[in-house]
Amino acid sequence: MKRTILNKTVGVGVLEWKAEETLSKSLESYKKEKIIKLFDEALIHFQDGNENDKTIAKKFGFKASFEKNSGFLGGMVKIFNELKTDYVLFLENDFPLIVSHNNFKKQLENSVQLLEENSADVVRLFSKKNPGDLFSDVEKYLRYYKLQNPISHNVEKLQPSMFKRFLYNTVKIKNRRKFIGRAVYVEKNPHKIFPKKISKVGEFFIVDSSVINWTNRAVLLKRKFFLETLLPYINDNLKKKTTNGFQTPENILRKWWQDQHFKVAVGEGAFTHSRKDNSWRENYPFKKNI
Template sequence: MKLIQGKTVGLAILSYKSPQTLSKTLENYARVHLKEMFDDACVVFQSVGPKDLAVADKWEYRTVASGHYLGVIEDLRLTLENMRTDYILLMENDCPIEPNLSERDVRAELEKAVRLLADGEADMVRLRHAWRPGGSSNAAAKYSRYYDVNQLSASWQNAEKLSNSPQWVKKMRRLLFPKEARHSIGRAVYVEENPHLCFPDDIRKVGSFYIVDSAVFPWTNQPSLIPRRFLEQSLVRLSRVQQGLVNMSPDDLERLFNSRRWDSEHFRIAISKGIFTHTLKA
């Protein structure tokens, strides 16, 4: 059954020279029949090898591949050229589903995310699990370096060590590093019980989602459901930004996205409980 009537939703998994990680991730997705929830699903390879293709074929994923590696902008270009859906869940190959979530849980979360975008409430939805993110996530820890936690979220899982610095030290950090402090405000959604009340100018609540202004919430490479139109516009903009930067790694998508325009355009980033975690590549 489609996630939303009248629109199409695709799943694009970016993978580069890590067939073992991809295999574990796709096996994890099969547990909840994730692929079957989408109108289209593919693995986007650069510098693809026989083992990569064998993994995708085993789990019956369509493949898109280039002969050699050209960086993350090429990933976006390949995805957009080969997937025509209205919305695309864009993610890397090391983001399994949080193990406590059932097929019903995952579908319900995806349906709500797509509906939020279709209703025009947000420009993208981040779907990394808010309290069990996996890997080396330190979003909540960074927030606590600059701000006291007003009321710890009832869902807090102690996945990160929060700062115990005194209030005056945090105030001094905000004065000395105003940009870093402002960019940490969005991370309140991961630790505060009511982040929209703590920062009403930057965060609002819509149903089970928090909508955060991009001026206080930098881009990070995590599973995100994004309208095709937004990705197309981003590809043009990122290509221009990359041309103006020197010593630029082709993998540095976060640096590319987090330009002045990211702050000034006030994109609306939705956060909910989430679905996916993060593991180290095998």
């Protein structure tokens, strides 16, 4: 196996379940910018897949793996076990690329360097300015904090009234602290507003996990970190309450993640959340037409 970045191997895994049009749109964006050649391994894991899926994977330069639907956690575990690279970029079928090849290459190299230097434990690679559908971090942050120096006009559109912010800071004040990390999607200089929780390394903000949640959205991390640190905790703490009968990492990790003080890196980002088979929030200001 070749070693692509800093003498380390990097793989990309895409989780797919019955969304051929959406997946194809994402894969076309990767093909257009020729990013698959940046990886040592590329895998699409199909849940409830068929023979046609194997053809799709091959067409775009991916290996294919298959299983019955085992839910989000099951699919994620399968990807991290199938790929044998030092680092894994985990994507879902609805995360097309929205930056150029050179931009992405630079972000990927810088992300691996952060992880290699232990400056970060996980790097978020979904777009900061165009995160896409179902992204509510900005609204949640603005419920509690006054806007100072916004990163885009889209942010300004989501400001609540002063009265509404007052209510949240009165009635739900206990939640205020945990939304500090969302400042990286709102403010140009969040590290100056919250220096105890957010720092800056190069083009990245490093956020303490006590104030920013674990997310499955376009994340890059060490394969061993997922398999040897996150997964053992997940397996020992499965929830009675599930999502459609399946376990989800986000629900299981929530409280523990906050207590670990992991380092979460957030940079410009390269992917957005967008579905071919209609958006959930068509008029959302962060929705980018792909």
